[in-house]
Amino acid sequence: MEVERNVREVSVAEKSRRASECADAAGEPKGTALAPAGKHARAARASGAQAAANPGVLPAAEAPRAAHRAHVDAERHHHHTHAAGSHHPGGHHLLSVEHLSVSFTLYDPAAPFFSAPRVESRVINDLSLSVHAGEILAVVGASGSGKTLLADAILGLYEPNSRVTGTIWFDGARQDAAGLQALRGHGISLVPQSVTNLDPLMRVGRQIVGNARGEERRRRTERMRELMAAYGLPPEIERLYPHELSGGMARRVLLLCALIDQPRLIVADEPTPGLDLDLAVRAVSDLRRFADEGGGVLLITHDIELALRVADRVAVFRDGAVVEETARENFDAPELLEHPFSRALWHAMPEHDFDDAPAC
Amino acid sequence: MSLQACDITFAYDGAQPLYQGLSLDVEPGERVALAAPSGAGKTTLCRILAGYVEPQAGRVLVDGAPLVPLARRRGAVARTSQPVQLLAQHPEQAFDPRLRVGKSLREGVAGLPGAVRAEAEAALAAYAGAGAGRPGDSDGACGPAGPAGPAAAAAARPCTALLERFGVRPAWLTRFPHELSGGELMRCAMVRALLARPRYLIADESTAMLDALTQAQLWRALIAEADARGLGLVLVSHAPALVSRVATRVVEL
Structure with a gap:
């Protein structure tokens, strides 16, 4: 039915x-x-x-x-709906987020200063999405609409005044806050937005290897060298500081910091700020490769054109919820899209109608 | 009557000159896109045209009169607003982080003649007051929120109309820049630039960081405003689709 x-x-x-x-x-x-x-x-x-x-x-x-x-x-x-690369090994999703809500308690900004009661402000509201092994799922939404909070929730990073409800499954196992915290760096890794996330005072090699000792350190150094060779980074950059790298190299170093942990899922939060589309597509091609090798990527971006160029599926994020999660092919024509807001987004693209009709 | 760059030469310290003897002419009512690869000096040219940077040689003329660079504005000139306004790529860097957004917007009208300025400042204050009276509409509501109560009389003023056309909500005016999103700040930045009644407007990758819907909304509003006022517009964008939508002429640097 x-x-x-x-x-x-x-x-x-x-x-x-x-x-x-x-x-x-x-x-x-x-x-x-x-x-x-x-x-x-x-x-x-x-x-x-x-x-x-x-x-x-x-x-x-x-x-x-x-x-x-x-x-x-x-x-x-x-x-x-699914794309060609969406598979369910083991009969489940790599990551499944169901009915996620994130709200913050704060003092009522409208009330008088000394007698303000606490109010709850909900930023993410009943959000559901799934990432399959071998695919890039792009979450596309306006800047400031709470996309980064989604990444934080998946990584188990919670602010003290936040309230997070919902269910997150990773590789078929239901997770709680402690579980997500344990998975951070051991299954789920973050590629942050800005190259300023690199420590400016630490050599690149040490940052990638991370804090490990003895046998573990040797193993990770070996893996780093393999990864650097695989991703086209010359071995001498190991000894450099972040400011000595070009922008594209620094971005690869950030990715390597995530890959060294052999993650199964990468959460990339606006990984291409300020790059034009062609450079952004090139920057994301490393994530594409990770997905083609069987990993899952959750790509968070404001740029619908980038999403349509590199992702297998697109989740349209609006007002704290995903209104439609669909194969990229369905963006070929507006009538293939289900939700009015996805269609409004399609019509707003400069390639199409450049239409500014508010979808509400 | 046009914005002219005549024989501009500019080089950063110790670097090859970005351009030598570059000339550009922007007529009122025109929308000129600058096209060049990354690093060719598009942003620098925008800053020269708006008077943020002085070229080593050549000059910029606004409707025949030389443009006074911002650093050299003294005396009576300093009290008028610059006839060329720049919309930066990162609106969060274009607002004083310690001023409430309403106060930053007032800077837009600071260069207007006395009576007009007083009226515009009153309109801004009334608009912000309308937001403070109704905190409930600060979030969630979609589209421009109309002023109510004390501000109803001000609705007819051009300043208030401009705020509404760009979808600036009254509640934003009492917030600090970090409490607004990039798209919200860009709306405020565009209103601030237009409040100064410029004759030319420079948009340097202004909507690159915004989602497609906000981008379409802001460009529609900006083009309508530029057409109504006969503004000359210079834009820089990496997106060919956007350029072909907006520009009436493309100039290769």
Whole structure:
């Protein structure tokens, strides 16, 4: 029944999945299947719907480790649709955030200074999203709308006056605050917004290796050298200070600081501030590669054009909630988008109508 | 009658000159986009045109009269507002962090003649007062919030109309810059620049950090205002789609 109602989304994902399966069979890397899948996604509506209605064509999923039933690649669940690279190894999402709310208690700014009562101001309101292994999910929203608080919540960073409710699952296991804190740097890593997050007084090599001793330190140094070679950083930068690096190198160092912990999920919070689109796409290509190797990326950005260039799926963030989480291909035409605000965003892009109609 | 840059030469200390003998002419009512790769000196040219930086050679003429660089404005000239206003890329760096936004906006009208200035200041104060009286509408409401009660009489004033057209909410005027988002501050920065009644406006990557919807809203408002006043506009943008939407002419540096 749900399948029937959402024939369109299912068909896009189903077609994409089949395209990637074909690619697998042909021995091609999965990344190359993305483009044809997107191109023909809309054309495949009818045939895809039939296939999706018949569960027999879907791969058998393993028993669910999560409390809810197993997820399969192409179906619609948790209010989102899938892209070609969206997989559910083990029958669950890599990261699943459900009904997340973040609110802050503060003194009522409108009341007289000495008698102000405490009020609760809700910044994130019933937000749900999921990141699959092997994909980049871009969360797109206006600046100042609370996107960074989402990253903080996933990393288990909470302000003393904040109240966070909701459920976060990581790799099929339900997490609490302590669990998320334990995962920080051991499964989930952050790539921060600004290169000023590097310590200006510490050599780059030491920053990447981090605080480790003995055998562990040797292992991490070895891994750092492998990573530096893999990401095109010359070995001599190990001895440099951050101000001696170019902007692009400093950004790679930030990424390496996250990769050294061998994370499964990277949360990247506005990783391309001030870069024009082509440079930004190049900066994000390292994240693309991480995703292609099976990791998951949550890319938080204000830039819808960047999101459409690099992400597999896009979550439209507005007023503290995700109004639509959908495959990038659905941004090819406004009628493929479900929510009026996503459509307003599409129409507002300079490539399209440059329309300023407020969507409320 | 135009904004002219004549034979501009500029180099930073110890570096190759960015340009030698560069000339540019912007007519009122025109929207000129500057196109060049990163590091070619687009932002520097914007700052020269707005009088923030002085070129080593050449001069800038505004409707025939030489532009007085900000650092050289003394006496009677210093009490008028600069006829070329610059909208910076990072609005958070364009506001005094220790002044409430309303007070920063008052700086926009500081250079106007006496009576007009008094009226504009009164309108700003009334607009902010309308926000203080209704704290509930500071968040959540969508679109420009109209003034009510004591400010109703002020609604007809051009200053108040401008604030409303750019969607500046009354409550923002009593906040500090760090309490507003980038998009909210850019709305205030555009209003402040327009309050100074410039003849030319320079927008240097002004909406690059904003989401697509806010970007479209602000450019629509800005173009409407520029057309109504016959303003000349210079813009710098890395986004080709935005340039082809906004600009009437593209100049390669």
